[in-house]
Amino acid sequence: MKIWLGVLVAVSSYLLDMSLISANSNDLQSLIDATEEGGVLTLQEGEYKGNFLIQKSMVIIANGHVVITSEQVNEPLFRIEDSQNVSLKGLELISSGTAIKVNRVKNIELSNLVLHKVFSGIEVYDSKNVEINHVSVNGKGHHPSNSGNGIAIFTSTDITVENSHMNGVQDGVYIEGVKNIIVTGNEVVNSRYGNHFMYSENATIVNNRFTKNVTGLMIMMANEIYVESNDISDQDGFNGTGITLYDTKVVEVQNNTIAGNKIGLTIQKTANVRALSNTFQMNQTAVESTNSENSNLLANNVFIGNIVNCRTDEIGLNLKNNYYDDYTGIDIDGDGIGDEPYVALQSFGQWMVRKPVYQYYVESPSVVLLNQLDQQANRGSQTLLVDQSPLTNKNIKQYKEWHLNHWQLSIGIALLVLCLIIWRRSVLT
Amino acid sequence: MKWKLVLVVGLLMILAACSSKEPRDINSATDVCEVCNMSVSSEEHAAQIVMDNGDYTVFDDLGCLMEFMMDADASEIGGAFVKDASENKWLNIEKATYVYSEGNWTPMNYGVLAFDSKKSAENWIEKEGMGKLLSYDDLQGFEWGVHH
Numbered sequence: 001m002k003i004w005l006g007v008l009v010a011v012s013s014y015l016l017d018m019s020l021i022s023a024n025s026n027d028l029q030s031l032i033d034a035t036e037e038g039g040v041l042t043l044q045e046g047e048y049k050g051n052f053l054i055q056k057s058m059v060i061i062a063n064g065h066v067v068i069t070s071e072q073v074n075e076p077l078f079r080i081e082d083s084q085n086v087s088l089k090g091l092e093l094i095s096s097g098t099a100i101k102v103n104r105v106k107n108i109e110l111s112n113l114v115l116h117k118v119f120s121g122i123e124v125y126d127s128k129n130v131e132i133n134h135v136s137v138n139g140k141g142h143h144p145s146n147s148g149n150g151i152a153i154f155t156s157t158d159i160t161v162e163n164s165h166m167n168g169v170q171d172g173v174y175i176e177g178v179k180n181i182i183v184t185g186n187e188v189v190n191s192r193y194g195n196h197f198m199y200s201e202n203a204t205i206v207n208n209r210f211t212k213n214v215t216g217l218m219i220m221m222a223n224e225i226y227v228e229s230n231d232i233s234d235q236d237g238f239n240g241t242g243i244t245l246y247d248t249k250v251v252e253v254q255n256n257t258i259a260g261n262k263i264g265l266t267i268q269k270t271a272n273v274r275a276l277s278n279t280f281q282m283n284q285t286a287v288e289s290t291n292s293e294n295s296n297l298l299a300n301n302v303f304i305g306n307i308v309n310c311r312t313d314e315i316g317l318n319l320k321n322n323y324y325d326d327y328t329g330i331d332i333d334g335d336g337i338g339d340e341p342y343v344a345l346q347s348f349g350q351w352m353v354r355k356p357v358y359q360y361y362v363e364s365p366s367v368v369l370l371n372q373l374d375q376q377a378n379r380g381s382q383t384l385l386v387d388q389s390p391l392t393n394k395n396i397k398q399y400k401e402w403h404l405n406h407w408q409l410s411i412g413i414a415l416l417v418l419c420l421i422i423w424r425r426s427v428l429t
Numbered sequence: 430m431k432w433k434l435v436l437v438v439g440l441l442m443i444l445a446a447c448s449s450k451e452p453r454d455i456n457s458a459t460d461v462c463e464v465c466n467m468s469v470s471s472e473e474h475a476a477q478i479v480m481d482n483g484d485y486t487v488f489d490d491l492g493c494l495m496e497f498m499m500d501a502d503a504s505e506i507g508g509a510f511v512k513d514a515s516e517n518k519w520l521n522i523e524k525a526t527y528v529y530s531e532g533n534w535t536p537m538n539y540g541v542l543a544f545d546s547k548k549s550a551e552n553w554i555e556k557e558g559m560g561k562l563l564s565y566d567d568l569q570g571f572e573w574g575v576h577h
Contacts, residue, residue, distance in 0.1 A: 143458060144470065170470065176538070192468055198538065214468055220537075239461045239468065246465050266466065 028052055051075040055083050062090035070095035080105055102127055110135060120148025127156045139168035144192035149174040161186060171196040183208060193218040214239055220246040227253045234260040245270045253278060263288050271295050281305050292316030302394050308349030310385055319344060319387035323394040331392040342390035343375050450479045450507040452519040464493035467536060474535045476511040492539030492573040514542035515549055526550040527563040539573050
């Protein structure tokens with residue numbers, strides 16, 4: 001009786017899902033071709049080789065550890081074209097060229113993918129309703145200028161990129177000519193730009209982490225950009241910048257932690273930027289504005305541990321209600337706002353940005369005197385680098401914890417002891 | 430006496446080399462566009478200006494160089510160069526021939542490529558099946574920006 005029951009269940013399952021094909025063959029293209037429109041192709045655990053074309057509605061899903069390796073370098077491993085409702089799930093792809101190229105597809109989901117040693121991870125062109133989530137892209141380990149992008153999306157609409165990780169690529173997420181995009185929960189490290197937006201509209205960039213790139217977030221010629229709660233830290237290389245806004249309009253940068261960068265936020269040729277409630281911590285220069293309009297506002301931010309808080313070419317930056325760790329004024333009425341304005345202008349800071357070697361003179365008596373003179377001379381100024389209502393209490397929502405580098409500390413102590421020994425011997429002899 | 434003459438001539442040659450107005454190689458790891466701040470990652474689209482005092486200013490896209498030149502003091506510019514789209518060499522921007530097409534990818538998407546001769550540019554247009562021929566003078570009035 002039990003045997004008959006088992007057979008009945010098996011036949012029922014088969015009839016309920018006629019579209020399910022179990023694949024254990026290496027001839028993946030034949031399996032794709034054999035899958036009916038709208039069907040599900042389940043790949044059994046194993047290794048597959050080749051370059052494949054999908055031109056129909058279908059789902060490819062891994063059952064176990066499925067590894068697919070490209071055979072032709074100049075061809076994408078997967079080409080998905082002129083179709084709709086396509087999903088790839090749970091695959092590991094190895095290709096020295098492009099892993100997945102999508103052209104003119106509506107409704108596509110790429111999820112739980114691992115892309116190894118790729119020149120370029122995913123490229124999407126002229127598509128709509130694209131969801132990319134839990135994708136890991138690892139470049140070949142070349143310099144970013146010799147790599148492709150992790151995820152690149154061109155002239156498409158309604159895009160979501162979430163919970164993905166990109167390492168060692170040119171731009172983690174490159175967006176060009178895209179309308180309506182959400183980038184959330186991603187991490188990009190060791191690349192050129194974490195996210196790179198060009199000619200795009202209506203983008204939301206939330207809860208991402210960009211670290212150890214040339215620039216964390218590069219936004220150019222784009223409109224209506226909302227940047228919130230991202231950790232943009234340690235872009236401390238030769239040209240390292242946390243966020244660059246170039247020729248961009250209507251940008252809101254809010255509640256982000258921007259720490260340890262050479263320049264935290266660069267605003268160029270840009271209007272209507274509102275940077276609110278961010279933490280600028282331990283950057284060489286926290287905010288730099290050039291050639292921008294007067295409509296840019298920095299309010300309720302915390303500036304702590306930066307060498308230079310703000311620098312500008314005299315126009316384009318309004319400061320209001322920010323906390324500055326080097327503010328020396330007092331708050332007699334206790335309303336949390338300093339009774340004297342804060343002057344962000346620092347002549348020495350400006351020089352130091354141009355000649356980094358000057359940082360060795362920070363806090364030397366002459367520099368302290370110069371900063372005091374700046375404060376006194378510009379207090380009554382109405383230039384845009386004066387905050388008339390600085391906060392006296394820091395309300396830090398996000399704070400970057402600093403970890404001691406024990407290795408560097410040990411070397412430093414050893415060198416110090418060595419110097420002391422040499423000095424003692426030279427004194428005694 | 431002769432060796433002194435050789436020494437002087439040698440020194441003069443070294444000095445002449447130091448003040449050369451020749452373009453330099455791009456270092457994609459460190460070079461950043463003077464106008465838009467982007468890394469000069471795509472060397473085949475790079476451009477540069479050699480200032481009269483020997484300083485170099487590099488650009489990721491020909492459009493950025495043209496924007497810089499609009500505001501620059503012409504008397505301070507020693508030479509301006511752009512990379513040839515068909516082979517790895519620098520071209521003087523005044524002597525190059527250009528092809529614009531919306532489909533030409535360049536780092537800032539200005540879509541203008543440079544060629545060493547009109548013939549090369551025409552060959553490229555014929556091969557790609559798209560593009561409009563431009564001269565250096567045409568670039569002065571060209572609308573650099575979004576062409577999508």
